[in-house]
Amino acid sequence: MHKKHTLISYFVLSFFWGLAACGGSQHSPVSGVKLGSFTRHEYRSDVGARSYKIYTPSQYRSDSDWPLLLDLHGCGSNADEEARWSRFNELAELAGLIVVYPEQTAEANGSKCWNWFLPEHQGRDVGEPAIIAGITEQVRASMSIDARRVFVSGISAGGAMANILAVNFPDVYASAMIYAGCEFKGTTCTGAVALLPAEVSGELAYQAMGSAARVVPVLVIQGDRDLQVPYPNAGLIVQQFLSSNDWADDGNNNNSIAREPTQSESGSKVGGHSFDIEYYKDANGCLLAEYWLIHGMGHAWSNAASDGSPRDILLTDALGPDVSSETLRFLLNHPRPEVGVSCYQITPR
Template identity: 35%
Template sequence: MKPYERFVDNILGAVRSGQGKDPLAATALIQDVLRNAGLMPGVQAPAEPAARAPFVDLNGVPDWLRRPAAPHGAPWARPQRSAPEAPGQFLAGSFGNAAGTRRYRLYVPARAASGPRPLVVMLHGCQQSAGDFAAGTAMNRLAEEHGCLVLYPDQERGANSSNCWNWFDAAHQRREEGEPSLIAGMTRDVLREHGADPGRVYVAGLSAGGAMAAVMGAAYPDLYAAVGVHSGLPVGAARDLMSGLNAMKGKHLGGKSQALRRRVPLIVFHGDQDAVVHPSNGAALYRQFTQVGVRELEERGAAGAGRGHTRTTALDDAGRVVAEHWVVHGAGHAWAGGDPAGSYTDAAGPDASAEMLRFFLDQAGG
């Protein structure tokens, strides 16, 4: 049995064993499985092949998360700097509606804007935070070069104990409901308050954040001009926790994911040695967004000093690129080309952040 199959089988067994027990006992069973897999803080993961990037939980609670929530849509009074290589402001704020409240970080480039800026929304994975994800993807540095705003919504522990976006829950897969309504709401607030370009708004994410980015693209094709998903899953692959765990194993709900009402440009990255989210999810997601009527080109990138990859590009009848599917060879569940300053990163391989931003900006001619 492969590592990802063993891990998901253990999780499913824990869920079944927890049925009928009190919530604390059921949670303890699931946490034991996560702890044994090295996915809970304070426990070293068992030795694994070198091809799989290590899982590291770097999520101490930063000072800004301990502060009370700011008023609806308001940034904190004291702006914070980003990393030295990204000299702009890294603002903190929050957004709330009937579905709850979520905090966020917003990168604003230091250089003056020559017009409305593009906006990239970045959704972190489980056991991550906005700041951790910004560090690992190094998207702020790229945003400074290209003059983009970058919004990092932050999941709350109260909404998911592992800080995962609830992509697998039917209540969080529909337009203007649940977490999609919160992410879309703060996106619109940033558009309005910071003068961003409504025609150049993009959403991307890793793992659970990647699955939620796909949900956002499907639910809000009028808001997001393109979607980037790293190590994520198709829209509608699950409706609850059990089907979500099965989807991670490659067994999607009903054997296939739901069709989209409208095609949205998509770029997908997935490691072919991913032991957490089966690589077949990347292919299924690519097919879901491209659907039919495309012409495909395939190219292989040599490993060189990093990891090799296979990129499949889908073009429509007019020759426009509508999707890209990157399979990173030998890579596990980690952001390709990422910075080790953040968790769930793999410095080897293609630079997923640079390629996603290139794909996004190409959709509107840069």
């Protein structure tokens, strides 16, 4: 199936772009709509410590369980910048979602990159994965969170670390979005295409899941003009997850999960970039992977809000589709299944 369409966002955001709540409740200076709080917190454990910020929607109440998205910034960034570029705070206000933004430190990495490329930061109980998962648990302990609707996303180095978290904590994170990231243990992807075969990466991912192994749905996003993380790496990530899902669905690598897309389509933003989407489903019709390739886009947040600074101009692309809305659409449609249910049969966009 191949059809042409114009992207229609699942959330109406035009009134909210460029806003960032940074304390108590605020109102949009454009529409007057009440926004939630954006507050700073600290996490400390025997493994390490990090700061993080939480966006809490204005309608949050503790008498019901809320979905949570943990989102990881790229190199040199921070929670405020990531929230501005992704617009996840504004989206979360409309969708009813808590967003958590961990921050890397210059002490841990001189470029403030997550250390996804080091073996000591690729396992469940060590390094930054343990710290970030600890942040997730700290938020879950202090707020009313739906354990089946905890998600992880990230861009660039944050995308690579989001991959590591999805692999090592399938019992915590229901599904993942990986944007301009790298395959699990594929450490040569910066400025090049990782050399690790996706089938090997997928088997390593399955082994890392241990007794918590399960099928993990993933949304992968990439620009085809990305020189920092060349776009073939995105295909490796997709294939890595298809491979690990093949292992996880029945404990065998027996091609129970097809490696070819079962459906594809293309579209464009009016006056902007075109894109192709591939969907990968299992034999039961469960959507396991979705891959967006945006033509003409480099290493940048697509359709991001920008403050006009040189860094924002360099690392955002207003001509791209609204991948942030698509991220929430995908993740919220992929909660962690109940026991005895392999996944939910989600109709693609």
